[in-house]
Amino acid sequence: MRLLFVNPNTSADLTEQGARVARKAARPETEIVPATGRFGARYIATRAAAAIAGHAALDVFAREGRGADVVLLACFGDPGLFALREISPVPVVGMAEASCHLASTLGRKFSIVTGGHRWGPMLEEFVAAIGLTANLAAVRTVAPSGGEIAANPEAALDVLTQACAETVQRDGADVVILGGIGFAGMAERIAGKVPVPLIDNVVAAVQMAEAAAALKLAKPRSGSFSPTTPVRTTGLSAQLAALIEGENAK
Amino acid sequence: MRLLFVNPNTSADLTEQGARVARKAARPETEIVPATGRFGARYIATRAAAAIAGHAALDVFAREGRGADVVLLACFGDPGLFALREISPVPVVGMAEASCHLASTLGRKFSIVTGGHRWGPMLEEFVAAIGLTANLAAVRTVAPSGGEIAANPEAALDVLTQACAETVQRDGADVVILGGIGFAGMAERIAGKVPVPLIDNVVAAVQMAEAAAALKLAKPRSGSFSPTTPVRTTGLSAQLAALIEGENAK
Amino acid sequence: MRLLFVNPNTSADLTEQGARVARKAARPETEIVPATGRFGARYIATRAAAAIAGHAALDVFAREGRGADVVLLACFGDPGLFALREISPVPVVGMAEASCHLASTLGRKFSIVTGGHRWGPMLEEFVAAIGLTANLAAVRTVAPSGGEIAANPEAALDVLTQACAETVQRDGADVVILGGIGFAGMAERIAGKVPVPLIDNVVAAVQMAEAAAALKLAKPRSGSFSPTTPVRTTGLSAQLAALIEGENAK
Amino acid sequence: MRLLFVNPNTSADLTEQGARVARKAARPETEIVPATGRFGARYIATRAAAAIAGHAALDVFAREGRGADVVLLACFGDPGLFALREISPVPVVGMAEASCHLASTLGRKFSIVTGGHRWGPMLEEFVAAIGLTANLAAVRTVAPSGGEIAANPEAALDVLTQACAETVQRDGADVVILGGIGFAGMAERIAGKVPVPLIDNVVAAVQMAEAAAALKLAKPRSGSFSPTTPVRTTGLSAQLAALIEGENAK
């Protein structure tokens, strides 16, 4: 089974770091195929960078999606998720969406801990957009960005552990998600110090991607995620233009 | 990996039927261990039967849960789900909860099609209880109960197909779940006639159970699903009494 | 008028304590008939105990419900409420449900103060299940359980008074409910120290039960609370089995 | 016990008609004291008339409220309810609010059937304002206004019965409220033809008023319904001016 691991951050080293954790989490028969965004911010930490990343994710998929059995959108916040799901013939799993839904089945309230304060409202809006506000205890952000934490994880372990502990105690979280591709692999290092289940977003998303692929569902033939009518475009990569102008036609 | 497949309906043949589909859906290394409720309705189709089944599910778990790596509560509507999750040291996956969350990641709106009109409001309330009302297109029920359909599936294929088609067209469902242990294995037979992904609830729940188990999370040590303080009981099975009176103590 | 006072906690002394307060609150022509759960926890303080109590409440009703004009489910949290309402030919009043609705007519926001921290999320979920989340200021729990407080009420008066005062000041509660059968009779002792109306849950529920009975409404003949179709059962008390297998048939 | 029955419609005959039903529904020791608005529409059927009625209800209370143990605001839609509750030293029961909360304890979803199409959105907004939207199946209006129906009830029985039956069947109502002082006494005439409990709004409100009075609660000393700071006024009736300028002072 071929899993396209799309990182719309334009940092190939983050992609590799995430893909390593994904490979370790995946079943032996799952092939993790990493792919990195070609344009946009090195590390997505603002609304503008996320908006650009929505386009970049589509572009990556158009270039490298052929042959994939499932797509994992590996930026926590899932820029372009619904658009990718519309255009892809195979299931698309958003790393944040997958983590939040899986967390919802492990307790009544989950919290997200992530790096970079600007992600706070962005993720609250994201959780609302996927319909899970009622299950969200809180989003708690720490000062260093996910990119900075990925570059020097040791320095961040304590502040992350404390944020996790606080959201359990003060917000009543039954489960905590460490959100951000830069956090891949860190949950297992601090899980022992957090009194509730701590979710590694890459690990959770790989599980959900394998689950979705195992259902062997057909592409919808009607509704909001069915193939789109061709429309003329301008200024896009040849591959993305091809997808939108016809390849993906009803 | 050992998956306890708890059917709180007191019909062992339904358990077997569901377990067969579960085995087919599971990875080779997953052992499906079926277990059937010892008291209550043969087929759960009312609020009273569901309330009794909540107790029956706990009782089954107390008797047969030892050694399980994950528990699958295999009655769509998930009677006793949060109680079981509280008392179990390993993850508990509700068949309806798992199906609804997985469906939510395959589109924006999912519908449930099931047998027996009384399940309509009960499932709407269930979806609200797990925080997913915003993602629910509709619950559509057909007249024969899940038990009757399980006994004679051929007769029901057309009416189910039509209910699925209607909820796509009129309610805007992007995904449909066939809900009920009695429907195990039926989705693949009619999926071709339904224009959006059609979820088999047993298959979906097995995938989610394997995903939850793969996370290797520790039992919460604080909060609403942590081990409970022992309390004296009366009139329960010895095994359930033991769990509540002490074995499960902090 | 005959009011069946069902305590699904399996402590007959709590039943008596509650029934005494109920008798004092009731009109002269109301007969309070106490009944105690036959199986389950001595004092319900966990999700598992509450799930079992849902069954126990049905069992009590099946054994002792004949001749009642109204049923009062006297455990704050109302385990089995909707199931009992489905199966009973006469109105069923849940102690928490009644208190919350009555409180909602005395201000805009009500709070619940109760004993035992695990009741916090359970009661928030209950309030959501009865559709009153928008009217809830907060649930505040104190450390001793309702059972412990009932055993030694003097020791708890101060901590309860303080919790009430805090929820008025910090959560903006216009009304406060002291929730738990173990608190029966305590509200009048501390009401003078709480700056907003303080509701005694047994007193409120008796008033609502008398109000419901006075409406002389017929059992619904259609919908989610109409009589159920008979279904075979196993392992239940003879009386409960009779109710579910036929006596309660359409 | 003295119950001030405030009809903010300026039709004394409607007041009498409602008070007659109230007397029949009340306990023997409850004295029903009718009072009619002094200014505004004969029959309230618009937003403008309802806004004026909020003032008129305060004015009636200021003139005739002295000595009351409880106030019943007997116009379905409850104009001025929260203001009256603020200013009154004794509990204030709104006829619509009381009916909706009592109905909520008799099933999961209630509907309102009333006369005059303009009440449709007004009552949906009212139900939202009291926090009960989640429990509302539907508001169904028939063409003749409540005033017209009160003048010739025979002519309306069939159309009301049909509206009740429709909201049960199509909207899934477990309970129906006949809303409007003009409908007082009509529910018992058609209840036999409606397959779920049918609530007479005057009867329900009297029960809730007696329940509220029986709690013997003190006026709040803090918060949104505590006595207000005196403020100078102009152009009001002497009695209302007195209440607002000082009598009601902290």
Added chain:
Amino acid sequence: MRLLFVNPNTSADLTEQGARVARKAARPETEIVPATGRFGARYIATRAAAAIAGHAALDVFAREGRGADVVLLACFGDPGLFALREISPVPVVGMAEASCHLASTLGRKFSIVTGGHRWGPMLEEFVAAIGLTANLAAVRTVAPSGGEIAANPEAALDVLTQACAETVQRDGADVVILGGIGFAGMAERIAGKVPVPLIDNVVAAVQMAEAAAALKLAKPRSGSFSPTTPVRTTGLSAQLAALIEGENAK
């Protein structure tokens, strides 16, 4: 363009103060026509005063509305807004409604800062009534009433600035509204000390009134805001009676 500036507070000096700011904010071709309530509280700070003001606003409009192109209801909290909108042939802009909607387009979450603690819950309820709860960060009230602040604005600048700063920092407001006619003109004095946009409610409402008028929309001919059927009244001013009894007839 003629803008009727309706102040339902019965303080003509407040009307003048507000109208001065309105004139400064308006386009040259906009004529601001001030009008003051004839009965009710000098300064509205309670539910009772607001209920009376709903009637007073209608009365002012009936007397002075002829010839207006748009109506601005200039009391933050907008008493009688929907009723006025029903009865007026031209658009009606509520000062709070306009400010909240305009603020919603300048960020994701807005806060309201106002004078007088009793306005806290009243404004939360108002924001819910106009459907904007999801966009509200918080309502923060300071002790002096709007009337007191208008009388001595210098004394209040610091406490208001601090309340604004707090709601930005603690409640996550992207925008803040200074609410109350008594605050007209104050936002520009402290805006420099508040790190997010600070809205002057009179200025915002004038902009929204000019926008509404510019759309040149016809009065609705159907639905909840179309002209009402005449109904007999009693005890109203001749002009308001005329509006309700016939002039405004379909």
Added chain:
Amino acid sequence: MRLLFVNPNTSADLTEQGARVARKAARPETEIVPATGRFGARYIATRAAAAIAGHAALDVFAREGRGADVVLLACFGDPGLFALREISPVPVVGMAEASCHLASTLGRKFSIVTGGHRWGPMLEEFVAAIGLTANLAAVRTVAPSGGEIAANPEAALDVLTQACAETVQRDGADVVILGGIGFAGMAERIAGKVPVPLIDNVVAAVQMAEAAAALKLAKPRSGSFSPTTPVRTTGLSAQLAALIEGENAK
């Protein structure tokens, strides 16, 4: 006053058509500066096209935004709205957001009528994202896309008129918005046949843009829309890269 009129559809003729209507609606002193997206779909009618348009809108702004006093994002559905608002030093008005908020002040419930069925769920999600779900009566779509309608408006007048009439009658809309840049100028042609106010989205957005500009608000210095920390990018236009990498730095 300089208004940047950003059309992220890549059809310059649509931009011109919209800008003509904008000029007619604007005050004399408002200069409308049209700008068209450089890449993406000719006409946005899918999730993928909208995701790309979010990037395109940022790109247009980076190239042509200098000197603007306000930005109007003139694609109904507002792709990239929050990102543009984050990055722009002046107010950004979304055409759909502005229309929905203005419509909310003209009644209680608004509907959107637009072209292309795929916009149905996309706009429901958009309305939820801006917090206005409670005010939405319905989104009604007609078969021809906005692009097709713009190319041949005569052919569409009847079908649009009928969709408007239906949403008034069946969905209870108090106001209707014709949504889509392709509909600019059409509302006035059919308004006479629609019994409630009909909003032209370009006209409404111009009014709201002028209102926002008139407030002369400073760029937020804190929170989710304050200037962002510079971050390295790749593959963007020089102007957009400059904005994100530093020009827009705190």
